[in-house]
Amino acid sequence: MEITLLGTGAPEGLPRPDCPCASCATASGDEARAATALLVDGAVLLDLTPGPAFAAARAGRSIAGVRQVLLSHPHDGPAVEFPAGLPAPVRVPDGRELSVISGHRVRAVALDAPGTGYEVTGPEGERLLYLPPGTAPAGLSAPAGGPGSGPYDMVLLDVLGRPDALARLRGAGAVTATTDVLGVHVDHDVPPGPELHRRLAAAGARAVPDGTSLVVGDYHAVPDLPRRTLVLGGARSGKSVEAERRLESFPDVLYVATGGTREGDADWAARVALHRERRPGSWRTAETCDLVPLLTADGPPLLIDCLALWLTDAMDSVGAWSDATWHDGGEEALAARVAELVAAVRGTRRTVVAVSNEVGSGVVPATASGRRFRDALGRLNVALGAQCEQVVLVVAGQALPLR
Structure with a gap:
């Protein structure tokens, strides 16, 4: 035909x-x-x-x-x-x-x-x-x-x-x-x-x-969809919209919100509500920073938004904000958490779209803990980007393919 x-x-x-x-x-x-x-x-x-x-x-x-x-x-x-x-x-x-x-x-x-x-x-x-x-x-x-x-x-x-x-x-x-x-x-x-x-x-x-x-039936170069995609961008750059767009034509997506809830924060609640309204009705939501079990299990595509909040939780868990704790084993503990996540992304059989903030172009943070977070997030982005088939940078709502 x-x-x-x-x-x-x-x-x-x-x-x-x-x-x-x-x-x-x-x-x-x-x-x-x-x-x-x-x-x-x-x-x-x-x-x-x-x-x-x-x-x-x-x-x-x-x-x-x-x-x-x-x-x-x-x-x-x-x-x-x-x-x-x-x-x-x-x-x-x-x-x-x-x-x-x-x-x-x-x-x-x-x-x-x-x-x-x-x-x-x-x-x-x-x-x-x-x-x-x-x-x-x-x-x-x-x-x-x-x-x-x-x-x-x-x-x-x-x-x-x-x-x-x-x-x-x-x-x-x-x-x-x-x-x-x-x-x-x-x-x-x-x-x-x-x-x-x-x-x-x-x-x-x-x-x-x-x-x-x-x-009809004679086309064999069907687009090869990437299993892992990392979407980077600054604040309000459109990176979350780009990530959602990549999975909106697939059923049963699990949206993994790493930010959780914040009691009494009206602005945060409004941001969360906006994200929920954009998602297709068939998507499910999990509010968790425990990403490794999700990545290692079989299941529908994952949209992880975002890795910066996951890193904040990881740094909280190892006491990385304190200079004393950081130098007394906190740095190694955070590195182990990051390595575990990177290995899970490398080995996952699920389709994954992960969102992260690109912070390297901003001003140098005034505090040691702020610089520590910036450096850790940059290293995390590099490590995860190396495991992804596609990496895109979103600037002013425009997605620029990096890989």
């Missing part, structure tokens, strides 16, 4: 007409995208992009052989152009299945927002899932094609707008490490070019230019 992406953008396209934003201003060449539309084996057309005949011709294809045109957007969705010579576009009711004369089977998938998703099965049994923007499958408890049908070969969805949709599909076994996940309905919320592709890759997905043709 071969597909041709006549468009990969949001309904208004990218750049949006008359939009002055930076994303639209730089969306040119391969990063300019018409409204998403998918041509399957020249016979089935999912959604309509403006000028579909010209879009197909630019891709070296023709829509003259289209036998079925299906619309995924709700009735009050964007206006579409109905070109002459094509079958009348239809919307299939949820759960209904139809057979196309070309040998394809199409099943409508119920969604949690207005619109219709489509599962297309080719004559040779290849399966793809196509979802309209801003939607996720509703009521998934088994692979979306039905129990025993296995994962999809390809999924096309609004990865950046609805990362939880990808998380649901992964949780139901409908998307696995071998599924080719394509980000479509790309809008101007994310800068095009390297940043768009970096964010998609972090979710195990990719984007392709308009006009690209692909063979």
